[in-house]
Amino acid sequence: MRGMRKWKRWAVFLLLFVVLAVGGSRTAQAEMLDMTKYNDDLITVSKVPHGKAGNKISIKMTVHNNGTKGDNYLKKIRLANAEEYKTLYTYDDDDSDSDSDISWTGKHFPFEADSNTFKEKKIDVKPGSSKSVTLTYKLRRDLPAGYYQAFFYIDEMPVGINIWVSAYDGSSTEEDDNTKLDYDFSIGDNQQTPYAGYNQVMDFGVNLTNTGLKKVYDVRVDMQLDADITKFPFDINEGNYNRKMGDMEPGQMVTVPYSMMVREDVKSGFFPIHYLVTYREEEGGEFSEPVDKVFYVRVKGKDDDELSADAGEQDRTKARIIVDSFETIPAEIYAGQPFELRVRMKNASSDVAASNIMFTFASEEVENTPIFTSESGSTSVVVNNMAPGATADLSMVFKAAPTAEQKSYRMTIQEQYDSPEFKNAKEEVKIALPVKQEPRLNTSTIDVMPDAIEVGSETNVMFGINNTGKVILYNVMARFEADSIQPADAYVGNIKPGETGNVDTMLTAIAPTTDDGKVKIIISYEDENGVVSETEKEMLLNVSEAFSDDGMDGMDGMDNGMDADADAAQAGGAGRIAPMLVIAALVGAGAGVVVWKRKKKKIAGEKALEDELEEELDNELGEPEMTTADVSEDETKDVEKEQNDHLKRKKK
Template sequence: MKTWKRLPAVLLLIIALLAAAVMPAAAEMLDMSGFNGDLITVSKVPRGKAGNKISIKMTIHNTGTKGDNILEEIRLANAYEYERIMEREFGSSGDDDDDESGDELRRYHNSFPFEADSSTFDAKKINVKPGASKTITMSYKLRRDLPAGYYQAFFIIDGQEVGVNIWVSAYDGSSTEEDDGNNTDYDFSIGDGQFTPYAAYGQVMNFNVNLTNTGTRKVYDVRVDMQLDADVTKFPFDINEGNYNRKMGDMEPGQMVEVPYSMGVRTDVKSGFFPIHYFVTYREEEGGNFSEPVDLVFYVHVKGEDDDELAADAGEQDRTKARIIVDSFSTEPQEIYAGAPFVLKVRMKNASSNVSASNIMFTFVSEEVESSPIFTSDTGSTSMVVNSLSPGEVTELSMLFKPAPTAEQKSYRMTIQEQYDSPEFKNAKEEVKISLQVKQEPRLNTSTIEVMPDNLEVGSETNVMFGINNTGKVLLYNVMVRFEADSIQTSDTYVGNIKPGETGNVDTMVTAVAPTMDDGRVKIIISYEDENGAVTEVEKELMLFVSEAVDPYEGMEAGMMEGMDGMEGGEMEGQGSFLSKYGKIVFPIAAVLAIGAGSFIVVKRKKKKEKELEEEELDDEIS
């Protein structure tokens, strides 16, 4: 019974052995020691997955001595160079099939393992001096069709060929586009986001060096070792300690630490920029071995005694000084009005790329009109002091000003005078200018408003006259007057532009359309525009009463009705009914007839009298 229980395990073992016998052996590493010589070393075999990026880390050694060439650049060997190296150094036949030579099975892949694009074979600057070493990392994308096993990557360093073994695991379908963008597992950068430190000979330079873990993995027990040199032309600082190694502890991916230094600048140093080398070592695993040192370079700027020798006889064109400019400015409030205080904020920037400024005094000087400044400060002082500005640094100046109440509406200059020290230039003087727009408040009033008549009936018109006086200091554009009330017809009158100190006259007719039902106030709305077309309205008022129109025949009808009071009731009732219905027609006709009858009688009498006179004259002649 026990034998039967062991049978499945035995079968599995047999199957595994059979599979191993028929499967091709994974490719093995090649011996690169004789091929590379002492030019490069690799602490561990780079590993990657087919279809993803692989990071290849190596340390390059320039074994030359002083006076030999610098190793300047490195690039990946292309597919043609790869095949040639494999054929020459390792006897590759140019294909990837397993074939026998001397009854031995070839145990390595000879396929170029990388995907290539336009930048794959670009050279990378390394600049390794004679006697120095530098650790670099190169990243490339692996082909997706690679079987698992060891492959080789060959590089050309200033014409010299070197090679690195890499391990590739087979593509399993789990790779993503994000995998293609993986960063280097272990890498660092130095000096991120900081300016070049500066100091003069004999001074102490206190500075921090920013060190960033730019890899994708945590590193342990990070140590930074400044590389010293007794040669003053290579190292500008006094060497007062046995070593300048700093222990920075563990660092997470993306973490930045500041490595502090306080260094005395040598008195015999020459002015210039000095590259300071820092060797960074770390452990990939807690308690593991230290990595090969990564060589990082950080520059410092020092001023030597030679600068002072230049300053003794050099003109301004021979000496460099900082360039301080206005980066931007603003005011609070945004619009400045004559006589109203405002806060001016100016951002000053040292636009120099490598020259600092110190002991800086900024003085604000206003434009003057008739020997009087337009802008004044309540404190009386218009100067400010800033201790220093590094190259590219910005500082903000803020000061309260008040424009003269009588200032005309226009732009005025504000000059910012600068006086400062630069390493090669003491008491440098410069000035920059800005322009500030000052506005005046528009002002107007009206003369006595005349209304003739001020009482009228519906349907009648009245004449309105008054003057608009521009009492401000700005032109009033497109002045309009509008009359509004329930009792009148709304109307507009165009006056035009009114210059400062002048008057625009209004003379218009207003038509009554309804009886006044309130206190008789009529709105007068005066509108004008500024130079930007913005409209402002000012409201005034006048008094005007409108009454119902009266019928001119209403009294005559009433009189005639009263004269008929003595008539009998029936007759009166009929006449009253008739007159109330046709009175407005009958009375005018009766009046015309009466006038006509009167005229006929007068003419008749005149003719009769003329006839009588003729008869009397005839009787006199006969007698």
């Protein structure tokens, strides 16, 4: 039946050639011709494609396979070239006397031709079904405005449609033309070809972009499966791989996710995967005809392993995994303290994937002891796969050895992984981790001599500063601060680990102490980067007011009075001095007895003697006061004798 239709078409074409040879001709670019009889329901077009001369035009049509079960697929479509245009005619108005026939010349071919213009496109429309197909070509710049015809071959059966071309105005660009269609999509924008080996899972996404002018609703993407391993490289584990992507605004891109296991017996190479995209032009409306889009994946089969087994290491390709960045939390690592190491690894290969990756952290050792130890005990991390350019974040908690010296130590990251052509590849990368030691010091006994001074006086302060840590203390100083002293600094210098720096300085008192007498000692030091740290100590120092000379004035007055008394005594005669001295002696003796009485121990054997002495003293002091005039020389001698006897008894 189809062969009969094809014979009739060629008969019509031959007849038109004869008519055109006899009759005149007219140009085609201004005519919109009737294509319904010519296309014989093989294709339909919902609206005439529009384009601008010099720009691209997208031609959307729906291909129908009206056959029944058992008939062949409609497999491919291509654009007819300029020579084929000369043998194709697009119009017959059933009027044999009409001069409406058209002759074709090369100038009516509306497209610019290059190596891709006439390539076949796979459509695979099965019997009884339809498929939406969009083809894009560049229009010639010299086309006048008007209607033109585009001719195609579907499995060598010619079909044609009308297109409208507006004249070139010098302002159009190819970018403007990309959004000429109201509804259109592109696939695979801004992404690399996914890659995986046999028996591996390929996790990948397909970027789908709405390149049309209008919003589309309820977009659905259906991956086309095929049991033929030469056409479809993945195991089929689901009933369908239809993905619902929702509504899409113009210019919006979505990623359609897939996770597929590569077949074990697949052959290496690139495989085209077909995706049918359907959508609604209006919310709640009918679904459009499916738009067929193709996306390529690359797989590696066992056939590559046969070559790799005999190849040397330098002849086989493998992934290159590097350290992209790393950090520690906290930022500074101190000996004896835990820290978290975060490392971002990157597959720096442009086209080689890595799988079954094991990263092992190995610390530098000092005297067969690792500087960094894992708190969990394990030092390995496993990553399933890394595509070319992909990254993986590793994290592990370590503790630096308490005895580690202050410097940088190596951490080696050992890598073992598979690449498509290289199994159990082994590499290693290194990073440097600086370790710091906490500075430590203490002080010896602080000597203050004297620890009590008057205002204006000085005291000497001495003590030692011991470096008990493992790092040098640079530019050590001691600063003294208190309200009672003048602020003072003492420079000590650098102190090596295990050594002592001495402080020996004088402090000057400027005010009396009003508090508990504490003086603040601030010890400062620097690290190797000049960062200053301080620690604080205390000492005691009491400051009092200075002694005044005003008290000596009273003593001078007493001296003057005594001088006056001496003069008076001299005027009264020397005979009066002796009795006065005797009285003074008696009074002094009595006072001495009183002091002795208060301090003596109460011993029973001495009680009688004490009573006797007190009675004699009372008798002596109880006499009426005598003047020097009343005391004779003999009486004075008697008193002195009595006093001497009294002292002898006291000694006994």
